[in-house]
Amino acid sequence: MNDLLKMIMFDANTQWVLLGTVLLGVASGVLGSIALLRKQSLIGDAVAHAALPGICMAFLLTGEKSLLVLLLGATITGLLAAYCIQYIISSSIIKEDAAICLVLSVFFGFGIVLLTRVAQSSSGNKSGLNDFIFGQAASLVGNDVKLMAGAAAVLIFVTALIFKELKVLTFDPAFAKGLGLPTGFLNFLFLSLLVAAVVIGIQAVGVILMAALLITPAIAARYWTNSLSKMIVISGIFGAVSGMSGTFLSTLGQGLPTGPFIVVTATALFLISMLFAPERGLVTKWIKRMVNNKQLRNNKLLHSEKRSGYHEL
């Protein structure tokens, strides 16, 4: 534990990694809440899986493992996947769930084809592309983390800028259109933000579990409040806490992946919220009902006593 503290206090790289995962948690918590309310959470999952072929393609084309280039590739295929899903839904009888599932698995399968291709390419090694599947925050180095932290900060800033418009669009799309908001453009912008959040997260959390970072903190936050702005803040905090503790836990042992620990922490927060949140928590509700029942029983008792007294008179 002392070593860990020392590492956090003095090791610059660990501090950067920590900052990166915390900012990532905030960004995906914020965007995830809006995605949740728009019922688009699982699109994040598809986008995350679809990032794999983009990463491999970027590597095959440029032949170097520069994070910026790889993430650019991931963004392109991620956006392409998101559009494929929306196109399939809007122009055929295939429903949303099947479209998401289809796009997700086909893109990922294609990514694996490319990954095996990369493994045989002249450079010879998989060059750590495998890390993208499960995430390895510990393998992040200085510049990568700065890129990640910077991008996350930009995402949070942009979301704050267009928050009002997104809110209207989420709760009442028809009204938003009536107001003259560019709904098509806003949809595109939000989808791009979501893709960007997923893409910067995949190195730390991995493509498979990135969806959890979008969904779980948001659904946990939903239990604590009914106001969107509060929900976004709480979800951001939950995301940050999960990112932080996931990073800690994975540094405790050799070769432990970061992503799964982030997800487990986020799920623990979700369970606590589901059970104990004031007003909406299951246990809270149960206690309230118990108290209420007791009161009712007492009232009834009083009532019947009164009535019997009345009869005696």
Add this chain to the structure above:
Amino acid sequence: MSYEAWILIVGSLAGITCGITGCFLILRKLSMLADAISHTVLLGIVLAFIVSQSMSGIYMLVGAAIVGLLTAVCVQMLHHAGIQEDASIGVVFTFLFAVGVILITMFADDVHLDVDHALMGEITFVPWDLVQWGFLPELPKAFLMLSTVLIINLVVIGFFYKELKLTSFDPQMAAAIGIPVLFIHYLLMGLVSITTVASFDSVGAILVVAMLIAPGASAYLLTDRLSIMLLLSALLGVAAAVIGYYLASWLDVSISGSMATINGIIFALVFFFSPTKGLISKKFSMKRLKVD
């Protein structure tokens, strides 16, 4: 039998089994649950390994079926507790999968149960992984498991065909005439779990999803009859497996990945060129309407 033939047979068996089961998932809008189960099956396999300390197929089948059903039950519970369905699926499967990955890295690191294998499958090694069952000659394990599951699936679907059909298309009516809708739901989830685990060992988690959903989705665009949809879906599954294998051996890449890719290409072709519901034929009929 030759090496190539075994791979083609196992791939086709997976294609048929998944193709048939997947149709019902698409019709019931449960595709994402299949995706979820295909991920959480990993946890079932790890737990089965930790408990039994063996890699025997039967323990894995049981473990995976249990965790698969657990996934379905948890999703249903969260949904009942007032969480929207997509989010409850997302929470449940990512958590169970994360636990599976952590358990693998902590307890099962040195067995051949590594995560890459689970994801991408090892269909290449299928012909060498032989076992002996009863009076049968030595056969590849994946072949035996897949054919067992295929027979189970066919028997169950044949036996409950009417019920499955009715609960898929009109659950209210099914409930009204006394069909146990929830039981049929969990029965189907059980089938999906064992299908997933049998195919999982040979073709990997992600391809299972592609094989479950893509052929069914393509078949859905080609016909309006359930029986024909099931048949077409099985055929397309086999076609994707065979073409995928040859493509992979030609380009020397991952076999299961290329099978998934071919599944996607078949869907794209059907999506544009299907005679009745394809994008192009729709455009033409729109034009004809305008002329008229």
